[in-house]
Amino acid sequence: MKFRWCVIGAGGIADRRAIPAIIKDENFELAAIMDRTPAVAEKLGKKYKTKFYTNEETMLKETPCDGVYIGTPVALHVPQALTALKYGCNVLLEKPLAMNAAECDGLVSAFKRENKLLDAGYMMKYHNLHVKAKNLVQSGKIGQVNTARFFFSCWYPEIAGAWRQNKALGGGGSAMDLAVHCVELIEYVLGEEIAETKGFLANRTFSYEVEDTCVFLFRTKSGVIGSIEAGFNAPDGCGSKMEIYGTEGCVICSGTLGQEEKGSLSYLHVPFGGYDAMQNSAAPKPKRYYGAGGDLYLKQFRRFAALASRGENDYFYAERAAQVQRVLDGVYAEYR
Template identity: 30%
Template sequence: MKWGLIGASTIASEHVIGAIRAQGGEILSVLSSDPARGADYAARHGIGRATDDLSNLLGEAGLDAVYISTTNEKHHSQALAAIAAGKHVLCEKPLAMTLDEAAEMARAADAAGLVFATNHHLRNAGSHLAIRDLVAAGRIGRVLSARVFHAVHLPPHLQGWRINDAGAGGGVIPDITVHDADTIRFYLGEDPVEVVALAGASGMGAGVEDSVMSVWTMPSGAMVQSHESFTHPFAGSGVELHGTEGSIFGRGIMTQKPLGELDLVDAAGRHAVAFDRHDLYARSVALFVEAVAGRGRPAADGVDGVKSLAVALAVREAARTRRAVRVDYAGF
């Protein structure tokens, strides 16, 4: 498969370029709004050429798919342009700034018969796949509650617009809460119904929240407590799921790398759960490539991206209004 990178991003350089090449993919070109930066990025990563013109990239002979990792406010227009050009799309989360924009992206790709995927990396981790399988197998019985603790310290090289540019989609809610929403949906196979939340800003940045806590109600009656932050250097991260027959404890698994520990606790005691430690992004790209070939579906498709954004937007609105907010899924 021949790819174009829309965005000369850190996530592409650290994770996705390697994942594409691991599947035998070729990266033809990279788009950057800064021509000098784009040229340097292409040279450093062995990419054939750089451009600052989206139509130029999309017109590249033989181009099959694009990976979009620009700032959040650009995803919508860039994805629609790629879809109109007949290209399959793997897009970073959140898909867009608004629910209507995200829904338009997913529906446009569906109408065009193209694969449209959201790069929710966590559901590709062996640890999270194991948790989903334990829940599906009934190992903890009926799920009563879940707790997600995803308060981290955003490293300096990733701060920038994420902590000070609301117009670009900054803030911890679109950056991390959206991932946790997808992860809970992945485990439980159901969508949050209503959320309450409180958010705050510690002064790390300006104009956006850098910490949020929320509680979600699920159709099954389970309750979810979620905590995301950019400002916690020593908190650790993980998930807990508690059911009528047992509990699952995951530590250090809310990460881009195949790390962490997983335990199942039930009436017979505590049991370490082994899980595969494959590369998360390699699995995501592999499933995307298979879907393009007509075999299966992406790890997270456009609807998954719409729904995770819907939860994140509801959390932000609940924090703003200090009221319970029902989650709007734009008809999906």
């Protein structure tokens, strides 16, 4: 039997990434879609040859499904997820999970009470190079990890009606949209949580009501120190970086932060010791690995469907999403 998906918020990221991933898998069925804009709902219903609605509750009343994907503005996540839960649905909710950590915690608790699966749309951890980075770091291949750095940006000018530029709908700007991925990834790769942050938010380029620039330092529970730079005001061609440095080498991912499985990973291993006062020691050449070109959304959906089909309600990633939001709450609290 196919795993039946309903989609709430069928435009935007759902149309660009999520729905195309669902229809790639012969074991999935796109049971219905919903969008509050009638013209969008009808257009996408016809495009994907499925039932379409403008109200999520009506869709869920009339359409049996095994999982619900929600790709709407952040302010709608909690009420829409709870509506899906009311109809006994497992939910894959786009990131960030909610507007703040308290909302995240409440949502996770609600799904636990009803014994239904909840997961957050942090798909970048499924990138083959991020999995490689995690394995290298956690197996000690670069020794004791001491520092880390992220750079993640895009060009996002002022656009009329863009909900990510509306504080009431999105909760924040480049920190809420981009930096959250970096927080989730560093906790995934290191296998530990960020304990404290110090940073700055600013509107350097655009005049919308959320920040277009975010830079903050962090320290993990074990003492790793790092920085995250996330902005809506650097050209897309600037690329992205995730750098992790240890006592015996480093892992540097270039161009891997984003919606596609591309980019490269450079791994350098230098055995511990060998101090050279003249700094003439010849470092070995790094090993290079490349993105596998897979579909990150499809990987995420397959994991979710497998868990839901087996009745395995693993809340680890949902709880991590709440932890990520606690980190962001701290960044915003310092700024405000």
